[in-house]
Each structure stands twice: as structure tokens, then as C-alpha cells.
Amino acid sequence: MTGPDLASAQAAFEAVPGYCNAATLGLPSRTTREALAAAVHEWATGTATATGYDAVVARARSLFAGLVDVPVGRVAVGSQASVAVGAVASSLPDGARVVVPAGDFTSVVFPFLVHAGRRGLVVAQVPLAGLADAVDEGCDLVAWSRVQSADGALADDTAVREAAARVGAATLCDLTQAAGWLPVRAGDYDVSVTAAYKWLCAPRGVCFTTVAPSWQERLLPTSAGWYAGEDVWGSVYGPAMALAGDARRFDVSPAWLAWAGAVPALEVFAGLDVAQVRDHDAALADAVLAGLDLPPAGRAVVTVPDPDGRALARLADAGVTAVARAGAVRLSFHLWNGPDDVERVLGALRG
Known part of the structure; x- marks a missing residue:
């Protein structure tokens, strides 16, 4: 059986002219909107049940596992990327050395800096281009975003992983700005985290963590609660604790309505060749660069220097939704965008 084609995925969304902001907030598909409305109706009529949401979460977990090419037993669910990164930071020994890119999204960095003050973690923040070179002897962990939030820049992923393997350092990769438009394999990392409300177009409050077998016992389940139990509904009261034997032990109890919308969002991408989306x-994005006489970058994000905010204002006046990031305008293109959006952007920026 073949999966959906690009046209089918694009048709799942209603066009929102000028919306070039997937890197901030993905748009919901029609089926996501319908699922959320149905879930609210069930809640309002008293027909929703706590146990009924378990099947929804299980379906989302399975869909995500297929998307990032890992066994479903290696996927944990939660709500925020920083929670998962915080668990990794808590699992490192006192005085561990961590290398991160300077200017990476703070959910990847702050959890380690918190422990730098209390437990002596050494956090080296280095230029993205030199990340692999900084992973040398004495490095315990390298943490980075596969795609940088500020400008869409990509780390040399292979070089970083190879450097980590040479010195025995663990790898933590944030796939939030990658999964959905860039083909990824979460199994390439010891731990990965993915907030799904951007390029995967799920409601905010849906996040996935993948954990390699080598980190199953090493990673502390710092947010363990009833949903992390081997028997979820047998774990709602103490005193005994029996955590799940797989990555579910790292689950954080789900925000139910968000997960109701996550399933149809992930179904849009299920079986889709993400290389086509890329x-x-x-x-x-490259068409915008060409229109500005700039070289192509081969990625979904374009940034234009805008220190005074005038470019962002011109874009807003032209009906383009973009954001200011790190002294620049960031434009991000996804399934609902087309050539008309490129022309709208160029008309504003060249004007």
C-alpha cells in the first residue's frame, strides 16, 4: 500500500493567504479542527472518559514512532520539550560537561544551566558551525536542535554524531523545528525531543521523547506519575511503584484535548514521503531568496535582517504573517503555502 502523496497532504489544510509562520505555530488540518470540536462536544455532554483518551494517546504515539522511524516502545509522551531536556540534565553526574550551540532555543539550554549552578555542570556554548569540533575528550553530552529556531540553520548532524561516538559522549537532539518538513530518524540519537505544534501541526501541549535502549535505565523519570506506570490505571495510588518497562516510564500525563487533535494532525504525515515536503x-523559501538576489539555502526557513522592524511592518501591511527573531524577520513555508505567498512576500520586501 502506498502512502499519501504531497497533493493530498496539502489538500488537508485550508489556505490562509500570507501565513508564513509554521516555525512558530503550525496550522490545523480540517480533520484536526473536526476532532477538537468533537472532543469538546464529548466533554461538554459528559460523554468523555479518562480511560477513553488512552486509545487516542496510543494512536498518536504509534503514528509518531512511524514518522521518526523508531519502535513504539521507545516513545514517551509529554507536553513540553524542556521537561524532557530537564530529565536528561537531572540524569547527568555532578560536574558533567555539556556542549550546546550558542543561540540555540533556550528549552535545549536552560535545563543544563540550572544544574550548572547547583551541581557544577559545565555548559560550553559554541558556534553552530564548530559544534562537532567542540565535542572532544571530556564531553559527556552534546545537545542541539536539528534545525535552529532563530534562522532555520542546520547543524552538520552526521559530523556531530560521529564526534560524539568517538569520545563516548551522549547525544540529545531537539527535532521540534525539523520533524514534519525534514526527514529525521530519532533512533540516531540517545534521546530526542519533539514538540509537535509547529511543523507537525498538532495542538500545543503535545510532545514526544524518544529514548535509546542504552539510556533506558540511565535516564531518570523525573516527572513519573500515574501515566508512567506499567499498569496506568493501577498506578493512581501508592505506596508501591511499578514503572513501565519501556519508554512509557518517562510519560507525563497527557493534556487530553490536545491529543485528540494530535491524531488527525499526525495522520496527515503518516506514510508521506517527508522528502517531498522538504x-x-x-x-x-529559495524562491524568496532568489527574488532578493540571495543564494538558495535548501531549507524551509528564510531570514531577512530587520534591525528596526520596518520589514516586518511592511510584511504585515501586505497581509503576511511572519515574526521577528534575533534581529531578523523569519519566514517559514509549509504545506499550505504556494507561489502566491512568495509573490506577496517579495512585493512587501522589495517595496
Whole structure:
């Protein structure tokens, strides 16, 4: 059986002219909107049940596992990326050395800095281009975003992983700005985290963590609660604790309505060749660069220097939704965008 094609995935969304902001907040598909409305109706009529949401969460977990090419037993669910990164930080020994890119999203960095003050973690923040070179002897962990939030820049992922393997350092990769438009394999890392409300177009409050077998016992389940139990509904009261034998032990109890919307969001991408999404998104971004006489970048995000905010204002006046990030305008293109959006952006920026 073949999976959906790009056209089918694009047709799942209603066009929102000028919306070039997937890197901040993905748009919901029609089926996501319908699922959320149905879930609210069930809640309002008293027909929703706590146990009934378990099947929804299980379906989302399975869909995500397929998308990032890992066994479903290696996937944990939660709500925020920083919670998962915080568990990794808590699992490192006192005085461990961590290397991160300077300017990475703070959910990847702050959890380690918190422990730097209390337990002596050494956090080296280095230029993204030199990340692999900084992973040397004495490095315990390298943590980075596969795609940088500020400008869409990509780390040399292979070089970083190879450097970590040479010195025995663990790898933590945030796939939030990658999964959904860039093909990824979460099994390439010891731990990965993915907030799904951007390029995967799920409601905010849906996050996934993947944990390699080598980190199953090493990672502390710092947010363990009833949903992390081997028998979820047998774990709602103490005193005994029996955590799940797989990555579910790292689950954080789900915000139910968000997960009701997550399933149809992930179904849009299930079986889809994400390389087609990459090619579509990057072609639109490169068309903007070409229109500005800039070289192509081959990625879904374009940034234009904007220290005074005038470019962002012109874009807003032209009906383009973009954001200011790190002294620049950030434009991000996804499935709902097309050539008309490129022309709208160029008309504003060249004007």
C-alpha cells in the first residue's frame, strides 16, 4: 500500500493567504479542527472518559514512532520539550560537561544551566558551525536542535554524531523545528525531543521523547506519575511503584484535548514521503531568496535582517504573517503555502 502523496497532504489544510509562520505555530488540518470540536462536544455532554483518551494517546504515539522511524516502545509522551531536556540534565553526574550551540532555543539550554549552578555542570556554548569540533575528550553530552529556531540553520548532524561516538559522549537532539518538513530518524540519537505544534501541526501541549535502549535505565523519570506506570490505571495510588518497562516510564500525563487533535494532525504525515515536503517548502523559501538576489539555502526557513522592524511592518501591511527573531524577520513555508505567498512576500520586501 502506498502512502499519501504531497497533493493530498496539502489538500488537508485550508489556505490562509500570507501565513508564513509554521516555525512558530503550525496550522490545523480540517480533520484536526473536526476532532477538537468533537472532543469538546464529548466533554461538554459528559460523554468523555479518562480511560477513553488512552486509545487516542496510543494512536498518536504509534503514528509518531512511524514518522521518526523508531519502535513504539521507545516513545514517551509529554507536553513540553524542556521537561524532557530537564530529565536528561537531572540524569547527568555532578560536574558533567555539556556542549550546546550558542543561540540555540533556550528549552535545549536552560535545563543544563540550572544544574550548572547547583551541581557544577559545565555548559560550553559554541558556534553552530564548530559544534562537532567542540565535542572532544571530556564531553559527556552534546545537545542541539536539528534545525535552529532563530534562522532555520542546520547543524552538520552526521559530523556531530560521529564526534560524539568517538569520545563516548551522549547525544540529545531537539527535532521540534525539523520533524514534519525534514526527514529525521530519532533512533540516531540517545534521546530526542519533539514538540509537535509547529511543523507537525498538532495542538500545543503535545510532545514526544524518544529514548535509546542504552539510556533506558540511565535516564531518570523525573516527572513519573500515574501515566508512567506499567499498569496506568493501577498506578493512581501508592505506596508501591511499578514503572513501565519501556519508554512509557518517562510519560507525563497527557493534556487530553490536545491529543485528540494530535491524531488527525499526525495522520496527515503518516506514510508521506517527508522528502517531498522538504522539497516543496524549500523551493518556496529559495524562491524568496532568489527574488532578493540571495543564494538558495535548501531549507524551509528564510531570514531577512530587520534591525528596526520596518520589514516586518511592511510584511504585515501586505497581509503576511511572519515574526521577528534575533534581529531578523523569519519566514517559514509549509504545506499550505504556494507561489502566491512568495509573490506577496517579495512585493512587501522589495517595496
